[in-house]
Amino acid sequence: MTNISDQLDREDSRVRHDQGIGGAVRAFLDRVKSGDLGMLPVFIGLLLISVVFSSLNPVFLAPNNLVNLLFDAAAIGLISLGVVCVLLLGEIDLSIGSMSGLASALIGVLWVNAGLPWPFAVVLAVLAGAAVGLLYGFLRNKFEMPSFVATLAGLLALLGLQLYLLGSTGSINLPYTSTLVKFGQIMIMPAWLSYICALLPGAVIVYTGMNTNNRRRAANLSSPGMSVVFAKAIIITVALVFCVYYLELGRGVPWMFAVFTVFVIALEYALRRTKWGRSMFAVGGNAEAARRSGINVRGIRMSAFMICSAFASLGGVFAASRLASASQQAGTGDVNLNAIAAAVIGGTSLFGGRGSAWSALLGVIVIQAISNGLTLLNLSSSLRYMITGAVLAIAVIVDSLARRSRASHGRA
Amino acid sequence: MTADKGELILKLRGVSKQFGAVTALKDIELDVHAGEVVALVGDNGAGKSTLIKVLAGVHQPTEGTIEWCGKPVSLDSPGTALELGIATVFQDLALCENLDVVSNLFLGHEINPWQLDEVQMEVRAWTLLRELAARIPSVREPIASLSGGQRQTVAIARSLLLDPKIIMLDEPTAALGVAQTAEVLNLIERVRDRGHGVILISHNMEDVRAVADRIVVLRLGQNNGVFTNETSHQELVAAITGASENSVSRRMARKQEEAV
Ligand SMILES: Nc1ncnc2c1ncn2[C@@H]1O[C@H](COP(=O)(O)OP(=O)(O)OP(=O)(O)O)[C@@H](O)[C@H]1O
Ligand SMILES: [Mg+2]
Numbered sequence: 001m002t003n004i005s006d007q008l009d010r011e012d013s014r015v016r017h018d019q020g021i022g023g024a025v026r027a028f029l030d031r032v033k034s035g036d037l038g039m040l041p042v043f044i045g046l047l048l049i050s051v052v053f054s055s056l057n058p059v060f061l062a063p064n065n066l067v068n069l070l071f072d073a074a075a076i077g078l079i080s081l082g083v084v085c086v087l088l089l090g091e092i093d094l095s096i097g098s099m100s101g102l103a104s105a106l107i108g109v110l111w112v113n114a115g116l117p118w119p120f121a122v123v124l125a126v127l128a129g130a131a132v133g134l135l136y137g138f139l140r141n142k143f144e145m146p147s148f149v150a151t152l153a154g155l156l157a158l159l160g161l162q163l164y165l166l167g168s169t170g171s172i173n174l175p176y177t178s179t180l181v182k183f184g185q186i187m188i189m190p191a192w193l194s195y196i197c198a199l200l201p202g203a204v205i206v207y208t209g210m211n212t213n214n215r216r217r218a219a220n221l222s223s224p225g226m227s228v229v230f231a232k233a234i235i236i237t238v239a240l241v242f243c244v245y246y247l248e249l250g251r252g253v254p255w256m257f258a259v260f261t262v263f264v265i266a267l268e269y270a271l272r273r274t275k276w277g278r279s280m281f282a283v284g285g286n287a288e289a290a291r292r293s294g295i296n297v298r299g300i301r302m303s304a305f306m307i308c309s310a311f312a313s314l315g316g317v318f319a320a321s322r323l324a325s326a327s328q329q330a331g332t333g334d335v336n337l338n339a340i341a342a343a344v345i346g347g348t349s350l351f352g353g354r355g356s357a358w359s360a361l362l363g364v365i366v367i368q369a370i371s372n373g374l375t376l377l378n379l380s381s382s383l384r385y386m387i388t389g390a391v392l393a394i395a396v397i398v399d400s401l402a403r404r405s406r407a408s409h410g411r412a
Numbered sequence: 413m414t415a416d417k418g419e420l421i422l423k424l425r426g427v428s429k430q431f432g433a434v435t436a437l438k439d440i441e442l443d444v445h446a447g448e449v450v451a452l453v454g455d456n457g458a459g460k461s462t463l464i465k466v467l468a469g470v471h472q473p474t475e476g477t478i479e480w481c482g483k484p485v486s487l488d489s490p491g492t493a494l495e496l497g498i499a500t501v502f503q504d505l506a507l508c509e510n511l512d513v514v515s516n517l518f519l520g521h522e523i524n525p526w527q528l529d530e531v532q533m534e535v536r537a538w539t540l541l542r543e544l545a546a547r548i549p550s551v552r553e554p555i556a557s558l559s560g561g562q563r564q565t566v567a568i569a570r571s572l573l574l575d576p577k578i579i580m581l582d583e584p585t586a587a588l589g590v591a592q593t594a595e596v597l598n599l600i601e602r603v604r605d606r607g608h609g610v611i612l613i614s615h616n617m618e619d620v621r622a623v624a625d626r627i628v629v630l631r632l633g634q635n636n637g638v639f640t641n642e643t644s645h646q647e648l649v650a651a652i653t654g655a656s657e658n659s660v661s662r663r664m665a666r667k668q669e670e671a672v
Pocket of ligand 1: 431434435436454455456457458459460461462463503
């Protein structure tokens with residue numbers, strides 16, 4: 001190790017520089033204390049949910065129930081992934097439910113009724129979503145229309161279009177033998193592939209960790225050391241392998257969920273490691289400052305609304321394939337609330353400028369676990385709505401309190 | 413003495429800016445040459461920041477022409493101004509509090525847009541900050557955790573990043589410590605010696621005299637004379653306040669009487 005005070009970023013003696021695993025843990029505790037909770041509430045929430053529901057009904061933790069849970073989570077999860085993008089800018093899209101319903105209606109009409117090949121219908125549905133997002137972005141940029149008003153209008157308009165498309169029959173059944181429906185109901189990853197996928201993140205963490213460490217050392221910057229990297233990789237690998245093993249006791253890992261996870265990883269990369277992602281956080285944090293830095297704020301807004309609606313469409317397609325039908329009920333009820341709640345519960349702030357793609361994945365598992373657990377207890381949907389509403393309220397309260405605490409600790 | 417400093421980079425003629433009923437700028441003329449420090453002084457609300465924002469592409473002028481290196485340009489967005497080589501330190505700094513120092517420094521101009529090069533950006537950040545004798549404990553903390561002066565240093569460092577032709581500083585030393593103020597003044601001189609133009613806004617006449625080649629006075633949104641650093645203090649204050657009999661001269665007279 002080089003002399004510490006020689007390193008570029010180690011000149012200020014006032015800063016405690018955390019080294020090794022102990023340092024990483026200490027830094028994490030500091031962050032939590034200052035209100036930078038990250039994913040912590042989710043893990044605590046999941047633990048609570050598991051304990052409560054499995055004590056009420058042991059089936060809750062049965063492997064096959066969890067497999068079903070993942071099947072159900074993918075559609076809402078995708079919608080929630082889009083919500084993360086608009087929330088990062090401090091905007092909102094209330095029409096995601098209607099958009100997903102419209103997309104499933106489009107699948108029914110284009111594929112079943114008009115006879116287009118299904119991949120074609122899926123692409124068209126997603127493009128329709130992007131076009132709706134373009135319109136929202138335009139209304140926001142051109143007329144400064146608050147997004148919650150524009151999308152509230154969209155909620156009704158899109159629902160109307162969905163009902164119009166489905167016409168008098170009210171619902172269109174999708175053929176059971178098709179790949180699209182199998183994808184939503186029975187397709188499971190082969191066990192060997194699941195295990196490889198479980199090992200991959202650990203390997204990537206070690207590889208990039210090593211790379212970063214070497215480059216930082218070469219550039220005369222302090223490097224956190226490999227012990228933290230290895231610890232992180234080992235914890236994640238063990239956790240993932242255990243999850244796969246447990247799911248393999250049942251049917252295994254649904255392809256649907258795997259595809260959703262790939263989208264999560266792609267968005268996370270785009271948000272953390274690209275200029276576009278940096279601009280998203282900047283616009284969400286201080287739009288005027290972002291503009292003065294030469295960022296195309298309108299373009300960023302436009303892209304966020306388009307991605308949101310496109311993900312909502314894709315989520316609608318997933319939902320249709322899960323239910324094997326395109327119905328008038330698709331996308332109505334608690335879909336909107338659940339998708340937004342998932343993003344917030346996962347740690348994406350409603351106030352803009354904070355969040356991550358992972359929040360969609362973790363949040364949707366929480367939401368789906370609650371809904372699944374309550375269904376197992378044979379509770380009516382009225383109670384389910386009330387409980388999910390309460391969970392959302394709690395998540396927002398945690399978000400607001402954490403924000404206040406961060407402000408007083410100077411962490412924005 | 414200034415005309416031979418270098419070529420004319422920036423030339424404003426008849427620039428006006430209206431905010432509804434308020435005329436913030438009227439018929440402004442301003443020249444900036446390469447290798448020259450132009451100080452912009454005036455009372456609160458004289459229109460200095462507005463002028464800077466027009467040049468930074470933040471506000472569009474209601475009237476008037478702006479010439480850049482002899483060619484008329486329209487600065488229709490901050491991006492255009494940055495591309496031409498006009499960098500600005502705004503009075504309100506315009507930093508993103510939720511991002512860390514490195515992200516703020518490189519905002520909009522990240523190295524390697526498809527796979528951000530954090531290591532290289534961090535190294536460059538430390539070098540820039542060191543040039544300014546910055547006292548910043550960590551560049552990986554969000555801006556929200558920095559003091560006012562530290563934020564100002566970050567904003568100044570950011571303006572240097574792209575090696576601009578002209579840098580405009582709106583009260584850059586208002587919150588800075590003694591050493592950091594001296595570094596900023598040194599920096600202004602270094603930037604000038606490299607053949608770049610500087611526009612400096614400051615209420616501190618000592619700093620202005622120390623570095624400025626020309627002192628342009630704005631009063632109530634209009635040009636009110638161009639001076640050099642040999643101009644007497646009284647004359648300058650008179651131009652700023654618009655009268656030789658003003659609160660500053662009255663206060664001076666009173667102090668002198670008390671001393672007698
Ligand atoms: N965005 C705006 N909308 C309306 N009026 C504005 C706006 N910005 C500035 N003004 C007005 O323009 C005038 C000039 O303001 P400006 O900020 O340029 O003053 P200044 O010379 O920078 O003053 P200070 O020394 O206090 O920073 C003021 O009367 C102000 O009220
Ligand atoms: Mg000002």
